[in-house]
Structure formats: structure tokens, C-alpha cells
Amino acid sequence: MHACMTLDRLLPGCFALVEEVQAQGITRRRLLDLGLVPGTIIQAIHRSPLGDPTAYQIRGAIIALRQEDTLQIRIIPFEGT
């Protein structure tokens, strides 16, 4: 099993499994509402020219997230992606 990392480090094109949302309060609730619950498969799609935000495929929708939020999401990247 690969070591955990945070979502901001997932490269475009790669898949990962959401392990834990560490954010608190309304940010946490928002991320959960967007479908980022533990066990969700997520794919990084594009990174904007300045490196932030990044677009992710989450449960059938593409959603852009800021680094300040993705830093607080722990993921397990899939092997070979």
C-alpha cells in the first residue's frame, strides 16, 4: 500500500482514493457535499496555468478546487497512474 499524500500533489491524469478530509467547519462540510467522502475515487484533470486551482473529476462532475482546500484532503494514489 502506498503512503498517504495530500490531494494537491496528485498530478493531472492520475487517480486516487480519498482517505480522509481533514478540513474542519464549513469547508469540511462543503467538500463532503461536493462528494469528497472517504472511499471516493477522484482524478486530477487539469491544473490552471498558475498552478492553482486544479480541476478534478469527482463522482461524475468536474470541480475546481483551491490548493488551500486540497492540502487538507488525504488520498491514496493508485499504482501505475
Added chain:
Amino acid sequence: MPIINAVRVLSDKNFKSDCTKKPAVIALAGNPNTGKSTIFNALTGMRQHTGNWPGKTVLRTQGQYIYNGQKYVLVDLPGTYSLLPHSAEEEVARDFLCFSYPDVTVVVVDATCLERNLNLVLQIGEVTRQLILCLNLMDEARRKNLIIDSDLLSRRLGIPVVETAARNGEGLNQLRQTICDVVNHRITPVPTPITYPPDLEQAIAILEPQVRQIMGERLNPRWVALRLIAGDQSFIRSFFSSLPDAGEGVKL
């Protein structure tokens, strides 16, 4: 300044009085990009602009239709992922669903992407009982070979489920009939309650009777108690300004 306008419109509490008391008010809610505006146009015969970009429906749009001799006012709300708003548009949707007391709320979901959409259905089911689930984009779901057991979904959620493909007019009569049945109490939806961890349930049990005393059953007191416990400031502000005496003298 569309957003400032939106905020002004949402604070307009005269909505009910400016459309006479007779017509039933039907709210159309749902995630962004599920076809709410397409359903709105199909039911009202209007040509409200449809399009796929964020914030297309910043203001709620309203139109009317007549079915079986009864008049309905349909309100197309901005797309929202959650009843805990994160933008002015989402706040418009939340405030209308919570404080304008529509006779029926139709949640429009993308049938090809239920897991993303059902979260909002559960949330709205905590606010109101008068709820219908509309599985839209059924044509796309079929193209993707998705089979949806609507009867089971309806039993699990405790609310009527109608399948539509609004672009081709499929299922719209069934939707009109179901709305009519719920408005006239021929169908009584009972949204499946959500149970929280014991400590939270204890806190709800303390608050809920007090909330009920202040505002009765218009808005589910259990849900109001949950919002108060969560310290949801945006909700609390809208909640107090929706009370008849603007919440004066209310102690919590």
C-alpha cells in the same frame, strides 16, 4: 451587479402575496446542470434561457401553467449542491426552499449521476415533506445502459419518483400529475428521516420543542434545531428575518 440584485430579490418576503393565494407554488431545485430550466420551459411553455455555465440562473425565474383547471406557479431556482450555501446563488435557492414555503418542491436530478445528486435530495427531505424526485436525463441514462429501479428508490426515500427526459417531453405529463397529486394531498410523501449520532440526537431533542413553539411546523423544527446547533450564521440570519416579528424577544 447580478449578485447584489439576487440578494435583494431573496430578501423580498412578499413573494407569496404578489401571486395571489390560489395558485400552488412549485419550486424546482437541483444540482447545477441537471435540466431544471429545460423542465421549467417544458412545463410553462416559456423560453427561459438554458445554458451550461456557472450561475446561469442567479435569480429565481417564475412562470405559470394550468393543469386540470388548477393554476401552478413554477419557480426555477439556481443550481445548488447543498442547502449550506457557498455562494449568493445557492443562498437564493436555500432561502426560497426554507422560507417561502412552496406547496411542493421538485428536486431535479441527473439520472446518469445519482450518487452525486441524491445528497441534496436527502438534505431537502429534512426541510420539507412536500417533495418529489424527478429523475431527468433518462434518455442519457438509457444510452449509458443504466437501469434505475425507481420504485425501490421511491420506497427508500419515502417520496414519489418520476422519470423524465425533458428535452423530448418524456414523462412530463406524469410529472404534472404527480405535482397535482401532492398539492391536493392525494399523495403524501414521507421523506425517510436521517438519524444522527446519539449526542447530537440528545441536543436536537432539547432544542426541537422550543423551535416548534416559536414557529410551528412550517419549517421542519428538527432541521432548524440542527442548523442552530451547527451555528450556521447564514441560516440564522435568514431564519430570524423570516419570523413574523423579525425574531424580537426570541431567546435561544
